[in-house]
Amino acid sequence: MYLRNILNLLVTFLVFWCGSQYFNPYISISDTKTLIFATVLMFVISFIYGLLLTISMLSIVIGIGCLTTPLLVAASLVLTPIKLWLLDKYLPGFEIHGFWTYVILTILLSIFTVKVTSKKHL
Numbered sequence: 001m002y003l004r005n006i007l008n009l010l011v012t013f014l015v016f017w018c019g020s021q022y023f024n025p026y027i028s029i030s031d032t033k034t035l036i037f038a039t040v041l042m043f044v045i046s047f048i049y050g051l052l053l054t055i056s057m058l059s060i061v062i063g064i065g066c067l068t069t070p071l072l073v074a075a076s077l078v079l080t081p082i083k084l085w086l087l088d089k090y091l092p093g094f095e096i097h098g099f100w101t102y103v104i105l106t107i108l109l110s111i112f113t114v115k116v117t118s119k120k121h122l
Contacts, residue, residue: 016035016038016039020035027097029095038091041087053069085102
């Protein structure tokens with residue numbers, strides 16, 4: 001599990017770095033500090049979302065989760081673009097230009113994110 005998180009952190013870092021180096025008109029990151037901070041913020045937001053989803057699913061027993069879980073699942077469909085938008089809006093030195101840049105970054109981050117697969121034993 002920890003290795004998966006480290007790999008996701010490195011993948012996010014590489015996607016942001018490659019984007020800022022090779023596609024500078026579309027994504028600009030002012031310095032290495034901003035690059036590292038943006039990567040860590042993406043990870044923290046994902047971690048908080050996972051924690052909220054877990055708490056929501058556990059709260060189904062008392063009835064609250066029936067309301068919050070569907071909302072969080074729906075939010076997961078647009079979570080990466082929302083994270084990118086938050087970074088663009090609130091992190092100085094991190095700029096994304098254009099709708100299609102959001103789409104391409106979302107696709108790249110989704111493709112290269114490491115998922116956990118469970119093996120079922122008979």
